[in-house]
Amino acid sequence: MRYKDATTSRDISESKAFKDYIKMNPKSQDHSLNASKYIPSGLSRGLLRHPPFPFYTASGEGAWTIDLDGNRRLDFHGNYTAQIHGHGHPELVSAGTVQMAEGTSYPAPPIHESSLAEHLCNRVPSVQKVVFNCSGSEAVMVAVRVARAHTGRNRIGLFEGCYHGSTDGVLVGHEDLPAPDSAERVTTPKPAMAGLPDSATKDAILMRYNDPEAVLEAVRKYGHELAAILVEPIQGAAGMIPAEPEFIETIRKETERFGIVMICDEVISLRQAVGGTQAFMGVTPDITTMAKIIGGGFPIGAVGGKNEFMSRLNAPQDGGIVANLGTYSANPVSMRAGLVGMQLLDEAAIARINQQGQLVRDGLTQVILKHDAPAQVTGTGSLFMIHWTSEPIRDARTVERANPDLGMLTFIGLANRGVQISMRGLACLSTPMVESDIQAIVSSFDDTLSELKQENWF
Ligand SMILES: Cc1ncc(COP(=O)(O)O)c(C=O)c1O
Known part of the structure; x- marks a missing residue:
């Protein structure tokens, strides 16, 4: 809803991330075309729409979701933070x-x-x-x-x-x-x-x-x-x-x-x-x-x-x-x-996911520094968000300065590597997550940024 029109002069659909995404999700693409005959743009919830088409979830299992094409993704989206105990607890x-x-x-x-x-x-x-x-x-x-x-x-x-x-x-x-x-x-x-x-x-x-x-x-x-x-x-x-x-x-x-x-x-x-x-x-x-x-x-x-x-x-x-x-x-x-x-969700469970949240924020920030990317990570406890702006964030005015194209490319790049966050970069931890899941989001972010840098997106 808040996405501005593209702010880079290039078309993000030309990126390797988008091309890989289309290759990896043929069944979701077909499903989207069919669903669009009956539902405006193929799904009811506006905030789950994104280009080129969404991946349709077939099932969930602990911290993971599995889509129609069989792609497994670590769910750092958690249905906009609702699924604090993951799926099928x-x-x-x-x-x-x-x-x-x-x-x-x-x-x-x-x-x-x-x-x-x-x-x-x-x-x-x-x-x-x-x-x-x-x-x-x-x-x-x-x-x-x-x-x-x-x-x-x-x-x-x-x-x-x-x-x-x-x-x-x-x-x-x-x-x-x-x-x-x-x-x-x-x-x-x-x-x-x-x-x-x-x-x-x-x-x-x-x-x-x-x-x-x-x-x-x-x-x-x-x-x-x-x-x-x-x-x-x-x-x-x-x-x-x-x-x-x-x-x-x-x-x-x-x-x-x-x-x-x-x-x-x-x-x-x-x-x-x-x-x-x-x-x-x-x-x-x-x-x-x-x-x-x-x-x-x-x-x-x-x-x-x-x-x-x-x-x-x-x-x-x-x-x-x-x-x-x-x-x-x-x-x-x-x-x-x-x-x-x-x-x-007792005190121990909250302390654990809050601590994991800090590890994720630290890990992602290290990756941003490594690639000299104009980005930052906000959040606290088990909540975090990736923003493509280096202007320090304290309010929505500064968030609005972030580059939505890079946000979308990051979302798609992570999805291709088995990690789901929201298309705006908003994400969270859930109680079934383990240490290897924290490492997975950090290394997937690292690979995503390497690819974006190689194609000169930033
Ligand atoms: C702070 C806040 N208030 C209210 C709502 C609305 O909640 P619901 O989506 O359950 O209607 C949301 C949803 O994300 C929210 O983030």
């Missing part, structure tokens, strides 16, 4: 299949809902109560409604580069960002794609990320109109950029001062520590949105927070004024597998 398979046999959705609440809720409340310090739905997008939508209902205000503060899912009001922040050296800190965003009414984003205020001054300026101008400030403690899709301490502290302080609800979107960042990145950073938001890893590989979203805010979701007779809806919300399969998945 025996305990998750067991939880899911046992529950499927007992029923996949009921006309009354399932018993495992409160078990997962209790686990999350015990785990994330700021979460006293929680409700479930089916995606991070829904969780954000409900959290924003709670904030609006609680404050009686409409405006929402967001950060440049943010991704909070696919609901209309938060699809902002990616286009036409001011230059990194611009003094402009707070802007009114435009909708991020066609089909959104201007009204969807008319209440959005866009601030520069990792810039405490931007927060101060926004609350100075709009403090009494803002219902919420919605922030990712690690900006995920924007570039795996951790919030700096002063920035996140400023948000907490200013939201308290102006009665604004602070919503931490931990859909990606929850994996950083047992209590999420908020616990790691020592910040206590009012509301937290969660998804991805909390579902044990099944669709899920959750809104959690302090009683004061969560009571807005009570039944009307208990004073509730917002409803969390959805036919499959809190479905028993996601609840049961989610609980097992979160129990498996």
Whole structure:
């Protein structure tokens, strides 16, 4: 979605990487042509589209995926960080299949809902109560409604580069960002794609990320109109950029001062520590949105927070004024597998993948230095991202400077060598990974960069 048009003067389809890719994936190419007859451009999820055509996954196994042509790839993509236990984890398979046999959705609440809720409340310090739905997008939508209902205000503060899912009001922040050296800190965003009414984003205020001054300026101008400030403690899709301490502290302080609800979107960042990145950073938001890893590989979203805010979701007779809806919300399969998945993700498991994450970041950085490539690796814990720019990255403005062609060539080059990351360079670790997998991504990156350098792509 955020890819600009080619920024190199050469056509990337002329690269050895693209030619090899086409040779290695004939069945996926045929599948793509056939699927395109029935699905726009051959697949439903926009963020999985890439040139020349995607490889279609036939199955997954631990840290690996296997595509239609039989190519095995180490999965450092993890379905945009959701598959923290990889594929086919025996305990998750067991939880899911046992529950499927007992029923996949009921006309009354399932018993495992409160078990997962209790686990999350015990785990994330700021979460006293929680409700479930089916995606991070829904969780954000409900959290924003709670904030609006609680404050009686409409405006929402967001950060440049943010991704909070696919609901209309938060699809902002990616286009036409001011230059990194611009003094402009707070802007009114435009909708991020066609089909959104201007009204969807008319209440959005866009601030520069990792810039405490931007927060101060926004609350100075709009403090009494803002219902919420919605922030990712690690900006995920924007570039795996951790919030700096002063920035996140400023948000907490200013939201308290102006009665604004602070919503931490931990859909990606929850994996950083047992209590999420908020616990790691020592910040206590009012509301937290969660998804991805909390579902044990099944669709899920959750809104959690302090009683004061969560009571807005009570039944009307208990004073509730917002409803969390959805036919499959809190479905028993996601609840049961989610609980097992979160129990498996204990302190030791997190420490292990975080340490592996550091090894990967260090290894990739060594390769970049070896090839004198204009690139860098961001991230923290078990999250990382490769960027083709040498300008130090602190926010989306600097990420926007990266060369998308080199990003795409790296993605394809790695895919040819049995490693999958996202097409934008975003990647993560999963618990089934072992030391040889870390070595594999580093050496595949080394080979990919050698090939790109040989063809003078950088
Ligand atoms: C920070 C953040 N919030 C919300 C979402 C939306 O989650 P979902 O894709 O489950 O709707 C995402 C998805 O990547 C995300 O990264």
